[in-house]
Amino acid sequence: MNASLSLAERTRQALVDGKEILRGDPISGDRYYSKEFMQQEWDHMWTRTWQVGAVEAQFPDAGCVVTHEIGRESILMVRDDEGRIRAFYNVCQHRGNRMVECEETKVRRLVCGYHSWCYGLNGDLLIAKDSEDFPQGNPVGKLNLKELCCETFGGLVWFNMDREAKPLRESLGIVADQLEAYEMDKMVRVMHLTCEVNCNWKVIQDNFNEAYHVKALHKELATHIDDDYQNTTFQIFNNGHSRMLMKGSLPSGGGKSKKVQAPLDDIMRGWGLDPQEFEGRVHEVRPALQKQKRALGEERGYAQYANLTDDQLSDYYHYTLFPNMSFTMAAESYQILRPQPHPTDPEKCLFDHWYFVRPAKGEKEAVTPLGMWPMEAAAHEVFMHGEKSMGFVADQDLSVAIAQQQGLHSRGYEDAYLAGQESRVRRYHEVINDYIAGRV
Ligand SMILES: [Fe+2]
Incomplete structure (x- = not known):
């Protein structure tokens, strides 16, 4: 990609026309419950794609360790003595014991709890008791933790189990x-939740790849998010990722309601605007808020506004990053919603909700999907x-997940019958198929 082109030009180049590229691969039910399909995803996709394992702020010093589980694997991330964060499989090279059993710790060396094999923060084996007693040779200086x-x-700290993987920046494009x-x-990650759900991970990921359900499941959002698909931009990129741009600070249908409703009224007051002044012209709230944020943002500590367009000051830029991450970007906060594969059961998943907030000057509390949090x-x-x-919007999404998992088993279900605005759902399944078939 030519770096001298503007971001808008490069974005245009990276887009594919969703309608032209869709092959029409069926989204069959077995993809959501077959153990064979689950194994194929593991062998060809999970072990070859970039995953977020931790937040960089969890590693202030050398020796800070975070473990992250995906499928049956546990990944150990550690800041080494040179200041670099590295990732290893969380397994001792002696007899396969798991090295670190907690999620977060700080160590000087990595020591296995079974026979005390001791590794440096760079993964090299430093001490093995009775090291002379190994007929195949002293393991010290020879073995090290397996690195990713x-x-x-x-x-964020990202890892990839594929040592031949493209660099992260290239993969994100x-x-x-x-x-x-x-x-x-x-x-700052002010909310860090995980729940186990009785559905395949793709039931949740599919939901995040379309906004067709918003009017049905998330009626409350209509007061401040324009959920009409005609007013929403859907973009599919040629690397498997995609995004959806939804107008915020604007009620459904472009703001035809007479009065400003909650929570938009509070948002306006927070920025020194009077909701009553906008009665009968609610569609003007969005540009007014954009202007106000532009005028007051910097003194409130939102230095990032300088990089954002007016639209980005009010709207939700919703990214789905292949294979399982949804980033909903707002000007002052963002969230990661992520269904992860269960270690053994294709009919379960582990659903993460991380919520990040940019601290404004003097703010001790953050507005989160679960109210005010420190x-x-x-x-x-x-x-x-x-x-x-998990937050009321995520709860609403999950409210249909289990019934859908059950329905996908039915002899009466053969394939999804998708609207144009749901093209990203089929595209996603086709990219999964591309990985499994070795086309990526
Ligand atoms: Fe939803």
Whole structure:
């Protein structure tokens, strides 16, 4: 890609026409419950794609360790003595014991709990008890923890099990250039939730690849998000990623309602605008808020506004990054919604909801999908679906997930019958097929 072109020109080059590129591969039910298909996804896709394992802020010092589970694997990330964050399979080379059993810790060396084999932060084996007693040779200086590709971007730590993988920036392509403007590395993960759900990971991912369900499932959003598909931009990129641009601070249908409704009224007051003054001209709220944010943003500490367009100050840029990440970008916050494969059961998944906020000057609390939370790095909460809320919009999405998982087993279901605005759903399944068939 030619770096001298503008971002808009490069974006245009990276787009594919969804209608032209769709082959029409059927989205059959077995993709959601077959163990064979689950294994194919693991062999050809999960082990070959970039995944987010942690947040960079979890590694302030050398020796800070975070583990992340995906499928049956546990990945160990650590900041080494040179300051680099590295990723290893979390397994001792002696007898296969898992090295670190907690999610977060700080160590001087990585020591296996079974026979005390001791590794440096760069993965090299430093000490093995009775090292002279190995007929095949002293393991010290010979063995090291098995390393994965590891890179940072957007304040996140990414890993890839494929040592031949394209570098992360190349794999993200134009998406990385677009996301850069938000300065994600300056945002704090104030919410960190995971719940186990009784559906295949793709049931949830499909949901995030379309907004056709928004009017049916998320009626509350209509007061401040324009959910009409005619007013929404859908873009599919040629590397498997895609995005959907939805207008915010504008009610459904372009703002034909007479009065400004919640929560838009509060948002306006927060920016020094009077909702009553906009009665009968609600469609003017969006540009007015954009203008106000532009005028006051910098003094409130939102330096990233300088990189964002007026549209980005009010709208939701919703990215789906292949294979399983949804980033919903707003000017002051973003969220990651991510269904992960279950270790053994194709009919279950682990659903993450991470919420990041850019701290404004003096703010001690953050507005999150679960109300006001402290403006600080959140502890990880893990629970079963239904035990606690994942945020009301995510709860609404999950409310149909289990019934859909059941329905996909039916002899009466053969393929999805998709609207044009759901093209990203079929495209996604076709990219999965491309991985499985070795076409990527
Ligand atoms: Fe939804």
